[in-house]
Amino acid sequence: MTLMKSLMGAAASLALTAGAALAEPALIFDLGGKFDKSFNEAAHNGAQRWVEETGGSYREIELQSEAQREQALRRFAEAGSNPIVTMGFAMADPLGQVAADYPDTKFVAVDVTWLDAPNVRQIGFAEHEGSYLVGMMAAMASKSDTVGFIGGMDIPLIRHFACGYAQGAKAVNPDITVVANMTGTTPAAWNDPVKGSELTKSQISQGADVIYAAAGGTGVGVLQTAADEGILSIGVDSNQNHLHPGKVLTSMLKRVDVAVYEAMKAGENLETGVFSMGLAEEGVGYALDDNNAPLVSDEMKAAVDAAREKIIAGEVSVASYYENDSCPALSF
Template sequence: MTIMKSLFGATAIVALGAAAATAEPGLIIDLGGKFDKSFNESAYNGAQRWLEESGASYRETELQSEAQREQSMRRMAESGANPVVVLGFANASTLEKVAPDYPDTNFTIVDMVVDQPNVQSVVFKEHEGSFLVGVLAAMASDSGTVSFIGGMDVPLISKFACGYAQGVKAVNPDANVIVNMTGTTPTAWNDPVKGAELTRAQISQGSDVVYAAAGGTGIGVLQAAADEGILSIGVDSNQNYLHPGYVLTSMVKRVDNAVYEAFEAGAAGEFQPGIKVMGLDNNGVGWALDENNEPLITESMKATVEETKTRIIAGEITVHDYTTDGSCPAY
C-alpha cells in the first residue's frame, strides 16, 4: 500500500506497486470537489488511471475556497511535485504569478492559456462537441424548443452554449434555444437547487431537451429534467448513467486524458510547454453513447451526428467559437 499525499492534512490510502523513481506529479482540484460527476471528477479519473497503470503515486489537493488558490500552488511546487496540474480557468491569473517563482517546476493548466516558459496550457474545442449534442437535441425535440443552462457566466461557458445553438439550428433553423446562466460568481458551479429551478422555468417555456454545462449545478438540472419527464444532456464526464432513459447523451470533454497525458509526459521527461488543443480530431471532445442512452438514439440520429463529426474534422463545417469575438451567429 502507498499513501496518496494531500497537502492540507488528509491522506487517502491507495493500492500501488513500486513507486516511480521520478518526481511525483501533483493535481490541484478546483472548487466543487473531485466527485462533482463532471469536470473535476473527469480529471480525478485521469489521475487514477495513470496511478493504476504506472504503479506510481501522485499528490493531490482540493480547493475549498478562492483564497486557497495561490497557497495550494506554492505548497504543491514546494513539496517537489512535478508536473503540477491545475484545473480551471479561474486559476490562470494565480498561475501567471506563481509559475515564474518556480522555474524548475512544470505546470499544466486545463481550460485556460498561461504564457510562461514552464507552463503547458490545455484547451478544448468545446464548441465542436456542443455542436454535436445540439444536433442530437434538435432531432430528439418534439416541441422545437430546447435549452441550455450554464454555470458561471463567463465566455468559456458561452462557448458551450453557442456551439450547442449552432448544432440545433443546423438541423432545425426555426428552433427556439433558451439560454440561462446560473450566476456570476464561483458559487454558480455548485448550486443544484438553482439549476433545478432554471430547468423548470425553461420547461414552462416549452423546452423538452436541456443541456447543462454547470459543474455540480448540472446535477440539479439533470434531476429536474428526469423528474419532469424531459430529456437532458450531460457534460464533461459521461453522465448518461445518472438518469438512464432521460439523459439523451453527454458532451464528453476529455479532461481525464489531459491529466493522464500530463502525468505521462512528466514521468517520461517529455513535458512540452505551450498550448495543446483537444478537439474532435484527437478525441478531446465528443458525445457519449452507451447502454444507458442507446434506446434514445435512433439509427438516423447516430448516422447524422457521426457524419457531422466527420465534416467538422474535415473542415466542411465550421463551428464558430464564441470566445474569438464574443458573438454567436445562432442567437
C-alpha cells in the same frame, strides 16, 4: 487508491530528502470538489487511471476558496511535486504569479491557453465542436421545437459551449427556439444544484423538452429535475448517461481525463506550450452506451457522425464565441 498527503510538514521534508526518487505529480481540483460528476471528476478519473497503470501516487487538494489557489501551487512546488496539474480557467492568474518562481517545475493548466509561461502546458478544448453535435441530437429528439441550455458561471468559456449547442440545433431545425440561462456570476454557480433545478423548471415552462447542462455540480440538479419532469437532458464533461438511464439523451465528452492522464504519464518530461483538443484530436465528442442507446436512433447517429467528419475536414465551420464575443445562433 490515491495516496493522500499533507501539503505541509512531513511531505515537504520527505521531498527534500528523497534524493534521486521520482517526483510525485500533484492535482489541484477546482471549486466544486473532485466528485462533481463532471469536470473535476473527469480529472480524478484520469489521475486514477495513471495510478492503476503505474502503481504511482500523487498529491491532491480540493479547493474550498479562491484564496487557496496560489497557496496550493506554492506548497506543492516547495514540496517537490512535478508536474503540478491545475483545473479551470481561474488558475490562470495564480499560475502567472507562481510558475516563474519555480522554473524547474512543470505546470499543467486545463482550460487556460493565454499565459506567457515557458514551463506551463496549457490545454484548451474545442467545446463548441462537441456542443454542436449534442445540439444536433437535441433538435432531433425534441418534440416541442424548443431546447434549453443551462450554464454555470457566466464566463466566455460557458458561452462557448452554448454557442456551439445552438448552432448544432439550428443546423437541424432553423426554426428551433433555444432558451439559455446561466446559474450565476461567481464561482458558487458551479455547485448549486437547487438553482439548477429551478432553472430547469423555468425552461420546461417555456416549452423546452431537452436541456443541456454545462454547469459542473449544478448540472446534477438539472439532470435530476429533467428526469423527474419527464424530459431529456444532456450531460457534460464526464459521461453522465448513467445518472438517469433512459433520461439522459447523451453527454458532451470533454476529455479532461485524457489530458490529466497524459500529463502525469509524461512526468518531468512533460512537453510545455499551448495545445488544443477538438474533434480531430478526440478531445471532445458525445457519449453512446447502454444507458442512452434506446434514445439515439440510427438516423440521429448517422447525422451526427457525418457532421463530425465534416467539421474535422473543414467542410462545416462552427463559430467560436471567443472570436467576437457574440454568437450568431444565440442571444444571451
